[in-house]
Amino acid sequence: MGQVLFTGTIIATNLTSLPLDNSFASLPPAFYTRLMPTPLPSPYLVAVSPAAAQLIGLTPQQVADSLDVLVGNAVPEQAQPLAAVYSGHQFGVWAGQLGDGRAILFGAAATPQGPLELQWKGAGQTPYSRMGDGRAVLRSSIREFLCxxxxxxxxxxxxxxxSIAGSNQGVMRETVETAAVVVRLAPSFVRFGSFEHWYYRKQNDQLKILADYVIDHFYPELRASDNPYQGLLxxxxxxxxxxxxxxxxxxxxHGVMNTDNMSILGLTIDYGPFGFMEAFDADHICNHTDQQGRYAYSNQPQVGHWNCYALAQALLPLIGEPEDAQAALDVYQPAFAAKLDELLHAKLGLTQLDAHADADRALFDGMFAMLPGVDFTQxxxxxxxxxSQDASGDEPLRDLFIDRAAFDAWARQYRQRLQAEHSVDGDRQLAMNRINPKYVLRNYLAQVAIDKAQQHDYSEVEKLLAILQHPYDEQPEHDQYAALPPDWASHLEVSCSS
Structure with missing residues (x-):
């Protein structure tokens, strides 16, 4: 196997020899515990993401050749494995110290976009595992990998x-399952709860060290501001x-929007009991564990705001005045509203965002009012x-509705809006298909892949990965993966057990 040329530099032939740094390890020892992963017996490879491998300058085969590293049975030459400490609010309640209970960061690879940290998830117990075993199961690992x-x-x-690597070692959840390890990548895995940890311990020196680390590595432009900590918030x-x-x-x-699952970089992290909306229900709860519906679909925007308030509280000793923290928080509502408005206009193929503002709000409200029970993605x-000019081609869309009169009334309103900006049907459809996916990771699709993988058939994981990496393309040979879910899918449940 030859070496890979990556941005003009020879990088590595496999994960073992991949050059690694670990800036987080430069923080004081109180921020983490250095430890080694716990080996798993007789590991096997489930899947590798070619696109993710490319990020770190390796081919899928070179990643696959590093099976012992993928499962944590071997450690890259330049790795500095550690588990980070943090705290957090879970389901709105202060939970105290948490930390990487089954995740171990082993280094960061240089990429043209900056360092990417590599982390094992499921590689064994850490001092932060509490009552847990430090393992992940194949079921949840496939879901996280694919999503x-x-x-x-x-x-x-x-x-x-x-990647996902598995083992036949048993892991007890509701039943006995088998263990797996996901190697995941991110510029940083620092969380809101990383700051809360030091704030609630009244250790402001450590709080400042962490904030300075995040600013210097990920928001360096803030050093020019009068209050970089306010700027960070x-x-x-x-x-x-x-x-x-x-x-x-x-x-x-997301399913579990606890503050310890919120990225300081605005990334979606920690895929547990997630879900994609199928039959639309604004109050849908994708997490069976969330009995009160705190993290229902309709609540996600306000929970995100609440979590930012929790971060603001933690940063207050550095920001100084509550008014300055509030000023930073005040960007949330207009930023969310403007982004969602932009996305909704694009999803409906509307290019004039301001000229019809009041009418568009009514159009959107009417759309969501008639959507309950209708497949969101389709x-x-x-x-x-x-x-835009007539209803002759409405049947494929109209057939999604039981109350077709309601759809017809809304469609007339929508057509008037399209005509007002002289929309061209072909151009609009092309643009809409670039923002309205044909394929999403429906629960039943993931479950089919899991069922096969538990029989050591990983072909469906690979097929889904290939399809979902191009969700806006037609891929007519895979039309069945865009179909409405089968009846048995309505009985699927996901929970915090993983």
Whole structure:
């Protein structure tokens, strides 16, 4: 196997020899515990993401050749493995110290876009595992692997997934399952809860060290501002608002928006009981564990805002005045509203955002009022085929509705709006197909891949990965993956067990 040329430099032939740094390891020892992963017996490869491998200058085969590294049985030459400490609010309640209970950061690879940290998830117990075993199971690992790459395909900020490696070692959840390890990538895995940890311990020196680290490595432009800590809060708040607007626009539900699962870079991280909206229900709860519906689809925007308030509280000793923290937080609502408005206009193929503002709000409200029970992804994808001048081609879209009179009334309003800006049908459909995905990771698709993988058939994982990396393309040979879910899918549940 030859060496890979990457941005003009020979990088590595496999993960073992990949040059690694670990800037987080330069922080004082109180921020983490150095430790080695716990080996798994008889590991096997499940899948590698070619696109994620390319980010670190390796081919899929070179990643696959590093199986012992992927599962944590071997450590790259320049690795500095560690588990980070943090705290957080879980389901709105202060949970105290948490930390990387089954994640171990082992280094960062240089890329043209900056360093990318590599982290094992499921590689064994750490001092922060509490009562847990430090393992992940194959079921949840497949879901995280596929959704990380699917979200990237959708253009939504996210951590990435390089690989899944499994073992037949038993892991006890509701039943005995088998263990797996995901190698995931992100510029940083620092969370809101990383700051809360030091704030609630009244350790402001450590709080400042962490804030300075994040600013210097990820927001260096803030050093020129009068109050870089206020600037940090404002930047994170804006990024979070934009990310959640993107979630809402594709019907994505995170499921566990605890402050320890919120990225300081505005990335979607920690894929547990997530889901994509199927039959539209604004109050849908994708996490069976969330009995009160705190993280329902309709609540995600306000929970994101609440989490930013929690971060603001943690940063207050550095920001100084509460008014300055509030000023940074005040960007959330307008940033979210503007981003969602932009996305909704694009999803409906409307190019004039301001000229019809009041009418457009009514159009959007009317659309969501008639959507309950209608497949979210198919509605927007089929909407691109609607003709602006007549209803002759409405059937594929109209057939999604039980109350077709309601759809007809809304479609007349929509056509008037299209005619007002002289919309050209073909051009509009092309533009809408670039923002309304045909393929999303429906729960039943993930479950089919999981069922096969548990029988050591990983072909469906590979097929789904390939499809979901290009969710806006027609891919007519894969039409069945865009179909309405089968009846049995309504009985699927996902929870915090993983």
């Amino acid at each position: 990380s790459e699917a979200m990237h395909g959708l253009g939504i900020p996210t951590s990435r997934a390089l 404002e930047q994170v708040t804006r990024r979070t608002a934009h990310m959640i607007a993107q979630w809402q626009a594709v019907g994505f539900m 509605f927007f994808r089929r909407l691109g085929g609607l003709k």
